[in-house]
Amino acid sequence: MPAHLPPTNISIPTMLNAAQVTQTLEDSLSEKTAYRPHKTFLLGLTGGGYVALGLVFFITSQVGAHVLPFGVAKVLGGIVFTTGLALVVLTGAELFTASTLSLTSRASGRITTSQLLRNWVLVYVANLCGALTIVCLVYFSGVWYDDHGQ
Template sequence: MYYDDFKKVSDGASKKVDFMNKSILGYGVSSILAGIYIGLAVILVNTIGGALPSGAAKILMGAGFSLGLCLVVIGGAELFTGNVFSMTSGILDNTINAFNGIKLLVICYIGNFVGSIITALLFYAGGGLKSENIALFINNSSLSKMSMSSTDIFFKAILCNMLVCLAVWCATRCKSESGKIMMIFLCIFAFVVSGFEHCIANMTLMTASMLSPFAEGVTLSGFLHNIIFSTLGNIVGGSVFVALPYFIISKYR
């Protein structure tokens, strides 16, 4: 049962690598789209957060952020955090080699970063940061993330990508589109409401914050501090806590 589903993931990793090797441009565009999709979800949830009281806002923010991963999974795009699970699965199952898996993750990460920046710039150009409530909410969220200790960011990022990769894994196992959407919704709702750290989402958030007229206290060093440790935690969460356990299980069940 698990073997067949895990094989879908590892074979999918091989197809992703083939796509990258066939056209780095095409793969890069797909990665940029994923950064844009996650960025759109970031803008949505922070618009909600800036407009509503904190209690109600957090629940709706959790619900709204699932839009990003739904667009990635169902619309089709290449997201770094989900690909950590996919590439690790392919490497463990010997459908791809480590060099190609790491190469794909690097290209995907860069593409996601570009897409995140594009989304933040478009939001800024469209006047989205002219709303004081929204701009202050984005700024305060960014300051909170930048001021966390490296260990807090790292472990919250592990938990985050466990949930993101479980959403991808469950979507692989679901037989219907509605089932996929429901599992994505529940997993993403859990990570947003719990306040976990997603490196790609944070790229859009903190870029928008640096463009904000209320950007006091937001720094490039704080940006890099969060992104480095959230990226490392996301890698551990997807590879060690999701891909590796299901690889082991798939050998016996």
């Protein structure tokens, strides 16, 4: 190392083994299951809304895509749909599909069955409400009728 540069202490992340991954997953999901109901519902509401927005982006990208080569249109649709999933990950929103992993915390005895089911129901209903909110916004805005509904 050159003399004019100060030494750096770069921490290199280590890979976790399977047991550590499971433990980290259980810790995270046990914490999420303990959220207050209104927090869980709001996170689920935004999660459902983000996925619905991804679907709106997908549908919008496919309007007029018949002039593009088949593969290009599908890749474009895949890229814009994942925007919704990226929003879920980046904001920490809740999706029911991820909440089903809470079963690992239940299997290890860290949460009760009632906590598990309460979380599942809250997130599922919230995802549905979030998605339906976006559906209503799109429907009542009239965007669906652009290009004569084609």
